[in-house]
Amino acid sequence: MKKIALTLATMALTLSSIPAMAAETGGGCGVGKVLLEGQKGVGANVGASILNQVLLPQSSSMTSGIMGCDTTQVVKNGHDRETFATANRDELSVEMAQGQGNHLASLADIMGISEQHRADFYSLTQKKYESLNGSDSAMMLGALDSAMSSHPALSVYVR
Amino acid sequence: MTTYIPLNHIRLLLFTIIFFCSFSSASAEERVNNLSEELKNGNLDQAVRLSQNSNHYLAELIQRANRLKLYKEPTWTALVHYKPARFSGQISEVDGDDFFLSRQGKTEPKAELEATLAGFFSSKLIPPNKLTPQCRFVARYKWLSEKLDFDSKRLKVETCEQFQLYMKGLDPESITVIYPTAYPNGPSSMFGHTSLRVDKRGHNQKTRMLDYTFNFAAMIDNENSLSYAVKGLTGGFTGRYTILPYYMKLREYAQLENRDIWEYKLKLSESEIDFIVRHAYEIAPTYYDYYFFTENCSYHLLTLIETAMPEKGLSKEFNAWVIPIDTIKSMDNSGILQEATFQPSHRSVIEYRRAELNPMEDALVLDMTQDGLELHLDTLNSLPIERQAKVLDTLYGYLRYLKLKNAEALDTKITNQERKVLLRRSKLKIASAEINIPTPEIRPENGHNTARLELGYGDLNHRNFTRLGFRGAYHDLLDISEGYAQNYQLEFFNLRLRHYTDTKQLELEELRLIDIFSLAPRSSYFKDTSWRFSTGFKSITTEQWSYYMDGGAGYTKKTNFLKNSFLYAFIDGDLSFSPNYSNGHRLRIGPKLGILAEPTRRWKLHLYGQILTDTGSGNENTTILNLQQNIAFTKDNALRLEAKNSKSETLTEETQIILSLLHYF
Structure with missing residues (x-):
């Protein structure tokens, strides 16, 4: 029964050109590759534009050059804050303005800020919103470091 | 057994030769x-x-x-x-x-x-x-x-440095299945999707976005829809696992596609988790041919989990198609699902925030969206700080929604208007309250099953008949909503046969191949268009079938009439092909008005009236009035009553009543 159904459905699909099922498009190994390159120092900005691209279905070029790439290498022991900040700049900006949020908590986690200092961190990023949200994410982190270094509790977390 | 004997003989022979050769030419x-x-x-x-x-x-x-x-x-x-x-x-x-x-x-x-x-x-x-x-x-x-x-x-024993780094990076505490729910307006995700998240030790619900997810996906280059469909059905795409931080998937599902997400923690022992993560490592560099229906994202997630518990046969029961929710049900039946967490989509969050505003604040958000912040600063400033924060948070969320909805491909950057809102928001110096959207009472896997059998008895102009029906998948507007979207129908392969008592003939009533009906309510925030489309074969006389496509579009309004209902107005039509029609086809078009209501959790009704005007011969009008009701007495068994009247100028009036028993399996 189901086999006949499948054949007929195939016809229908072809006729109506509606792809039916969960085909997730989007970045494949290509992403991992570029993510890696970004982390190896080609520059966080490259990573950023690619990270953004990943969000968009049907962006081609992701799939080219897939052979020989190994997505398991995307996994790193700990995220570095540059990549994270670049990839989540918009969300971080919003949550800084709102004084809380999961992205901000994750950034705090990456920076090793302990639970007891999180509230300080959130209110600092809210207070310094304007200076933190300049032209790019590298600036954001630079400004964050300088804002934190003059904070009594948070200065210890500046690298 | 018998086939093994000759084989063994050959092997023996080979061994002898090898033995002989080595004996004569090479030492041990x-x-x-x-x-x-x-x-x-x-x-x-x-x-x-x-x-x-x-x-x-x-x-x-x-x-x-x-x-x-x-x-x-x-x-x-x-x-x-x-x-x-x-x-x-x-x-x-x-x-x-x-x-x-x-x-x-x-x-x-x-x-x-x-x-x-x-x-x-x-x-x-x-x-x-x-x-x-x-x-x-x-x-x-x-x-x-x-x-x-x-x-x-x-x-x-080798020290595998690269693998050790991978394990250290994942440091798995648990494994969670991610299920972004169906998404009516994205054909590639109409049925939903599943992926796997490896939960790192030391992360909490807030920092889970730093975990890695494993996705099985088709690698798709730009394809036109026809070759997309053909390749998708014939395995023309390559399917691979990709590994990405969860924050990227969250953004894709919750922000860009506005899909709510369910996260199911799996009940696994430490060694089972270790084994799955190991197998993911060895399977990730290779590929499968990708089939939309069978070897798709959800299926190969099961085959990955299955390695740790092969005796459960998680992937066994699937043959003709694999629907993501069915794979969740399969895991549920195997007893490996633990607690579920609900992650609201961006749109759900906006709706939640909006519900906290009073009408004046709600109007202020819309005004500021339209005219910018500056014109309404006085009104805003007249509110207490906490209320200002709520208004600005709703405003920002809404602006972002509009931005992403209309965004050209890559451009997701914060706009100037958004920046002004955020700057203003930061000056309030208070933190937003946590979003606390309650988890829906019924989890998706506890909804009705997706395949359906129908046995009905009916009367068409005083002729009695029996109806037999089978639907492949997955949910229609009258099926009980629990676990599904209330106002979204997606059917795939719906076959109905009828047997008239007087002529004793079995006839095809209809075969609907695909049927989508999306009743998206329009509000002052979300200006959605509702639409429907279906295609298949219908009988027009005892011997003749027609191939048809029908559909329409219009607006839907959510009302409180009968507790919870959707009122809609459509321009609707159908196009049918059959040698019976002059020119071989017939195109009809006209208005359609309807209401879908859910007076109780187990009772749904759908009433509509429509006029179809034949654009060909004589502009003949057909008026249709239809009332359908569905009462579920258990999750997977329901009773459906349909009364339909159809009147036109030349054909005889038809009145049909059918009572059916439905069983979902």
Whole structure:
């Protein structure tokens, strides 16, 4: 029964050109590759534009050059804050303005800020919103470091 | 059994020849040297052959493995993804050559196991990721070393640096299945999707976005829809696992596509988690051919989880199609689902925030959206700080929604208008309250099953008939909403036959191949258009079928009439092809008004009236009035009553009443 159904459905699909099922498009190994390159120092900005691209279905070029790439290498022991900040700049900006949020908590986690200092961190990023949200994410982190270094509790977390 | 005897004879013969050859031309020592040479070069099938009758440790391992019939064990079957082949034997679903160490590995579990054992002695770096077999096949190694109790003095244990980094990075505490719900307006995700998240030790619900997710996805280049459909159905795309931080998937589902997400923590032991993560490592570099219906994202997530519990047969019950929610149900039936967490989509969050505003604040958000912030600052400033924060948070969320909805491909950057809102918001110096959207009472896997059988009895102008129906998938507007979207219908292969009592003839009533109906309510925030489309075959006389496409579009309003209902107005029409019509086709079009209501959790009704004007001969009008009701007495059993009247100027008036029993399975 189901086999006949499948054949007929195939016809229908072809006729109506509606792809039916969960085909997730989007970045494949290509992403991992570029993510890696970004982390190896080609520059966080490259990573950023690619990270953004990943969000968009049907962006081609992701799939080219897939052979020989190994997505398991995307996994790193700990995220570095540059990549994270670049990839989540918009969300971080919003949550800084709102004084809380999961992205901000994750950034705090990456920076090793302990639970007891999180509230300080959130209110600092809210207070310094304007200076933190300049032209790019590298600036954001630079400004964050300088804002934190003059904070009594948070200065210890500046690298 | 009989087929084995000749085979054994041949083997014996081969052994004799090999033995003879080696006896006459090579000493035992030389043979072991040759074996080492083959291992070094990665010629594993040859190494297996040479090891026979040698005193090499490999020979001993192969002998023990075969005595234990390890190649027949469910774990081995799951690890190499063997499925019964079409006629006889087995075939692995994996399509990348790099996944097999034996040349016959795709179809020969035993050869693959022997070559794998040989591979563990080989230091040859193999493609695609230039690792030794021990470091490439870390799950196979773990399982075989436990089964055969490898002697580390005779088989060198390698330190696999790259794998250790991977494990350190994942440091798994648990594994969670991610289920973004169906998404009506994205054809590629109409049924939903599933992926796997490896939950790192030390993360909490807030920092889960730093975890890694494993997705099985088709690698799709720009395709036109026709070749997309054809390739998707015939396995023309390559399916691969991608590994990405969860924050990227969250953004994709919750922000860009506005899909709510369910996260199911799996009930797994530490060693099961370890095994799944190991197998993910060995399967990720290779590929499968991707089939939209069968070997899709959800299916290969099951086959990955299955390696840790092959006896549960998670992927077994699927043959013609795999729907993501069915795979969740399958895991539920196997008892491996634990607590579920609900992650609201961006749009759900806006709706939640909006519900907290009073009408004046709500209007202010819309005004500021339209005119910018500056014009309404006085009104805003007149509110208490906390209320200002709520208004600005709703405003920002809404602006972002509009921005993403209309965003050209790459451009997701914060706009100037958004920036002004955020700057203003930061000056309030208070933190937003946590979003606390309650988890829906009924989890998706507790909704009705997706296939449906129908047995009905009806009356058409005083002729009685019996109706038999089968629907492949998945949910229609009248099916009980629990676990599904209330206002979204997606049906796939709906066949109805009828048998008239007087003529004793079995006829095709209709075969609907696809039927989508999206009733998206329009509000002052979300200006959605509702639409429907269906196509298939219908009988027009006892002998004649027509192929039809029908559909329409319009607006829907949510009302509180009968508790919870959707009122809609559509321009609707149908196009049918049949030799019965002059010109071979008929196109009708006209207005349609309807209401879908849910007076109780188990009772739904749908009433509509429509006028269809034939655009061809004589502009004849047909008026249709239809009332359908559905009462579920259990989750998977329901009673449906349909009364329909259809009147036109030349044809006789038709009145039809059908009472059906529905069973979901």
